[in-house]
Amino acid sequence: MPEKDLETSGGWGISSLGFDSTGILRLEWARGVVIDAPNAQFAMDRVNELCGGRPTPLLIDMATTDSVSRAARAVFAKRCDASAIALLGSSAVDRVLANFFLGVNSAPVPTRFFTDSNEAVSWLTSQGHDGA
């Protein structure tokens, strides 16, 4: 069993959240996290904070997320400042979760699921950042 790492900067199941060198905002959920409405809301708020009102490409690493509740998915469907979202997973389970997110609650911005980090980054870059 992998260790459940729930200690984060800011808490709430987030492993890390910050900009990388290419200007992409990366959100990494802790392994085995159960994403429900409260932590989903928290993550959204923090993301919007960091975007500072400017549309920003967002990469969410959700590999080995345990589950995403319906309520959480509703939170994600709300307007956020990301210009495009790449969901990074590593397994077929991740793909199912991600597709539920994409299909059942339609996201407000272009969103795609990847298992390869480089592909994710180049897609995000190709989406362009407004003002970048």
Added chain:
Amino acid sequence: MTGRDDDRRLEELVDGIVVLSSGDLSNRLQVSPARDGIDAVTTGINLLAEELQSMYEDLEVRVAERTALLEAAKAELRRVINTDELTGLASRSLLQEKVAEAVAGAGAARQPALILLDLDSFRLINDSLGHAAGDAVLREAALRLVAAAGAGHLIARLSGDEFAVLVVDQEPDAVLQIASRLGESLKDRIVAGGVAVALTAGTGVRLGEPGLRSEELIRDADIAMHEAKKRGRDTLLVFSAAMHEAAKQRVHLVAELRTALATNELELEYQPIMDLRTGTIAGAEALIRWRHPNLGLLAPDTFLEAADEAGLTVEIGHWVLAKAIAQTGLWKADPGLPADFSTHINLSPADLHHVDLAPYVESLLARHGVEPCHVSIEITETAIMRGGPEVAATMQSLNDLGVRIEIDDFGTGYSSISYLRTLPAAQAKIDKSLLDGLTTDRQQETFVAAILQLIHSAGLGAVAEGIEEREQAERLRQLNCEFGQGYYFSRPLSVADMTDLLAHRDGAAA
């Protein structure tokens, strides 16, 4: 993972799906740390189950809300149907339901009785005080009836000013006491529209009877009430079988009357009116008869009420006018009419309210070549006094045509003497009741003399009807009554006999 592990996991997966499909949407399946293809399917199924569960719960909530709304709406509808909105009393439909229940449930015990009340002259209250005041009166009346009836008896407002009380499990005496109390309770003055109103009602009672159906109970109470209303204000009547017979006959008569009008079963007889001074014929009163196929020749008092109920009064009135004026035209041609002869035609209040009366009469006169002076319209004193400006206007327009107006049943109404002088009438016919005791009772003779004097001083001529003896005719002539009519001179005659009379009168051409 070995193939056998996979088989086992797939089996567990299928088990989980079976549980979900049995209706337990809360079941969730385990995902292994491998997060492989089977786990992906498992995750998908868990997510689907969550969706379904959520939607199902939403649906249940909505269904519960809708059901509650529906129940509330049904209850409200039932309340509206069963309640009279103005007074809060039961409605007619609830009463019918309860009567049926009471009749069905009575069995050997005391039968339910029904009391119907119809307020006297309520329309007058509404018309003179306005509907708001009228409504207030009805609400107050409802309260009083409820108080008077006592607990346990259903009170309903059927319509307009009609109320019903269903009395259960009481002896007939008690029922009549209640009925009487109900009527009395209305009599204390009610203040509405700034006026104190005194109510009375016509009351019909139908006592219960084993084997009596609920529709019959209601119908009979209604018949009794109508009978009570006919007798006057503040009257209470208990239903009798005779009333039922009479009601049935009336219904028959009404139906047959419509046919009668269409198939010439109606005819006119003419009763001669004599000039008492000269002993010659001065006119004839047209009297309507119905030659009924089974009942023979019927006089008006047997069927004019039915005519009223059928709404045929005006039609019949028009028919009489047409027939009588046509006949007058025929007599004029052959054997000819005395110069001052007039055919007297009775008109009802309904006829007088008809706007086209004068033009209709005018067209008839023209069509049959009859001069207006040969037609006299008889209108009862009561009809004139109750008629108001419309009737006065009609009388005036008839008068303007040259047709003469005669006030019928004079001395029985409530005319104001000064009004008498203003009426466009030519004659007044004193009611036959005034001739009782004319020749034997000094008082009566003086009284009749005074009435004749009154008529003359108002500028009208006088006609006395119902003369049955020579002494009466003599006395009237002495008292200066100009004209007379009655069995002493002649009973009402057929057209043929009347024609004969005209042909053989003194001074006639034949």
